Amino acid sequence: MVSAGVASVLQRVPVVPASTLGKRLDAPGGRPPFPVVEPLAPLLPGGGLRRGSVIAVHGSMALLLALLSAATAQGAWAAVIGVGDLGIVAAAEAGVVVQRLALVPRPGSDPAPVAAALLDGVGLVALAGADRMSPGARRSLAARAWQRGSVLLPLGRWPGAEVALDCRAETWYGAEAGYGRLRSREVVVHAMGRGAAARLRTARLLLPGPGGPVAEVLADLAPSSRAVS
Amino acid sequence: MAPVRVVVVWCPDWPAVAGAAAEGLVAQTLVAVVAANRVVACSAAARAQGVRRGQRRREAQGRCPELVVLADDPERDARVFEPVVAAVETLAPGVEVVHPGLVAVPARGPTQYFGSEPTVAERIVDVVAAQAGVECQVGIADGLFAATLAAHRGLLVPPDSSAGFLAMLSIAELHQPAVTGVGRTAADRAALVNLLHRLGLRTLGAFAALPVDDVASRFGLDGVRAHRLARGLDERPLARRDPPVDLTVTRRFDPSLERVDAAAFASREPAGQLHTALASRGLACVRLGISACTEAGEELHRVWRCAGPLTASGIADRVRWQLDGWLTSRGSHPSAGITLLQLIPEEVIGGQALQRGLWGESGEDDERAGRALVRVQGMLGPEAVLIGVLGGGRGPTDRVRLVPWGDDPIPAHDADPPWPGRLPAPSPPRVPARTLPAEVFDDAGRAVKVSGRGRLTGVPYRIAVDGNPPRRVLTWAGPWPLEERWWEPGGGRRCARLQAVLDAEPAGRAAEPLAVLLACETGRWWVEGIYE
Secondary structure, three states, rough: OHHHHHHHHHHHHOOHHHHHHHHHOOHHHOEEEEEEEHHHHHHHHHHEEOOOOOEEOOOOOHOOOOOHHHHHHHOOOEEOOOOOOOOOOHHHHHOOOOOHEEEEEEOEEEEEEHHHHHHHHEEEEEEHHHHOOOOHHOOOOOOOHHHOOOOEEOOOOOOOEEEEEEEEEEEEEEEOEEEEEEEEEEEEEEEOOOOOOOEEEEEEEOOOOOOOOOEEEHHHHHHOOOOOO | OOOOOEEEEOOOOOHHHHHHHHHHHOOOOOEEEOOEEEEEOHHHHHHHHOOOOEEEEEHHHHHHOOEEEEEHHHHHHHHHHHHHHHHHHHOOOOOEEEEEOEEEOHHHHHHHHHOOOOHHHHHHHHHHHHOOOOEEEEEEOOOOHHHHHHHHHOOEEEOOOHHHHHOOOOOHHHHHHHOOOHHHHHHHHHHHHHHHOOOOOOHHHHHOOOOOOHHHHHHHHHHHHHHHHHHOOOOOOOOOOOOOOOEEEEEEEEEEEOHHHHHHHHHHHHHHHHHHHHHHHHHHEEEEEEEEEEOOOOEEEEEEEEEOOOOHHHHHHHHHHHHHHHOOOOOOOOOOEEEEEEEEEEEEEEEHHHOOOOOOOOHHHHHHHHHHHHHHHHHOOHHOOEEEHHHHHHHHOOOEEEOOOOOOOOOOOOOOOOOOOOOOOOOOEOOOOOEEEEEEEOOOOOEEOOOOOOOOOOOOOOEEEOOOOOOEEEEEEEEEEEEOOOOOOOOOOEEEEEEEEEEOOOOOOOOOOEEEEEEEEOOOEEEEEEEE
16 A cells, blocks of 8 residues: 555656756756757756856957847846957857847956846856956856856956857858858867866857857768868 | 806996995986096986096086096995895895996796796896896896897896897907906906907807817917807816926935935825825826935936836835945045935826727736846846837838937838838847948959949959958848838938948958858948948
């Protein structure tokens, strides 16, 4: 009788293997990471933007917009500090919900207090000009992000970032000596970091893909020479 | 709303009658009342001798040597009129003295009591003659103005026919010095009547037939009032506006506020007071002005726009953040403590308009994010935090309008109309805020332009962006000519767009290919977007 009761309870309670528990507990509050679109997921440990982490984005504004798209579409807020020339149309085409994308184009001489204030309430905070910040200011921002469960996305180099994404443009498709138009671009994204991301991961993507959002490279579109420099 | 039916009791030549009564003269005496050397009233006997209103005293005396001339005395008129009012009051309640010589009563009560309007009129004439010993005439019509004119003629105008009754009368009836009094309004009205007469509007009906809009635009407020009278409506002010109440909350601090925590504490009470004052009037604040004076005499002011109406804690938060920003901000921070704080509700809305959730939903994330954005606005100013609003347009910049957080997200152009010539996706992720000049060269080094027919004058071979050394063109597309608003004189815009991919330069800084969107306008190229 007792074993039958336990069995029925076990059927109702979702049983989680202990190995997946670590993934859930490593973020503040045990909340799942912010989602990213499918083609970017293999680059990030945990398949998303882990709350409380610092993820550096180097070399491409389109890559940043692609990272923000899925999270804003699911209700999260994003802010971009220190970028005066962000293309909102491109953001919308990449899938970002622009109503939840706040811009602080001119944060003043020191963007750190602005970034700290935004990390309090905005889930995803992209920060340009972080290269010029002192190591102490960076550490305190990273601590703030961890404490609040937000994600800091510095544009550029950030020593000690959990993941550093480096985007290299390769080939543009669609335009041919005056005909057609630019339709998509093939890029190679390297992801390198510490901890779970210590292993170098590489993805070949179309950024932007046809119509704007990031896409996987299709075999028939790939150029003959696929050498990565 | 139709005017109420009114009984008007009018005693003709009242100043003269009252003057004669006060002097103990018999009613048939030749009497004239004179003010400022002009006759303002005379008895019927004197009128028969040729005395008229408006004559000089000397002229009136010349016409009628036996004339008794009395000085004008409104107090005497009112005093002597009192028995008449009392006599009318015995028959009908709610008597209003319009001026000495004219009383008005609502007709409904006495008509129901005595059975019919002619009976009421008869009874009033009898009672006034018996109790006050004065002759009077009675008029009944819809509205005071029509009833007064009816009383002058001793008429009973049937219900709902006041407009018809008035239509027959002369335009000069609009000027009733006894009703409008003397002074500026009377002079205006006299001038209006004179003007209408000269314009050929000889009857009230002709005036009433004019559209009210035209009357308002030509004759102003007094004209509209006169027009309402001519149409048989009540004269009343067209729009009432209560003087705005000053809801500004002011606090003085002694000693002055120098520390943020003290400011935070001090901001709570005035914020609550402002919110209570607004709430008691059914209002909520959507734009809050915060101003402060420092001990050194500096004046600081900032206006906060808010997406939603501010609650008491919302006001307190903004005041605290603002004071925090002023007291701790680097560079611009005041040299002394804050001594005076003012909270000014710059824009208020009715409490009924209170609604939460700017974007349709108001979840926890949105509230947290909103607070953080407002916090940054406190540090940098309201225009520092922007939200992009997508609308219609052709270029990547035309389609976006950046609004400060908290403002209405209204796009610059409607997205719905077709926008031929709009660039298809993907759009450039970077749109330079300042103009980046560019130069396009063909393989011989000649500058490439766009001809008037929208064609390139050469094949792009090298492109220099923003003064940097030219880079090889890997591939290019375009040009796409665009003519906007060509139908507007001087407002048109012709430009052509070109996409180009610039080669990497292994030796230089640019290690990877760069795609740019160029625009050519009036023979000059500039960078409209960078595909980064």
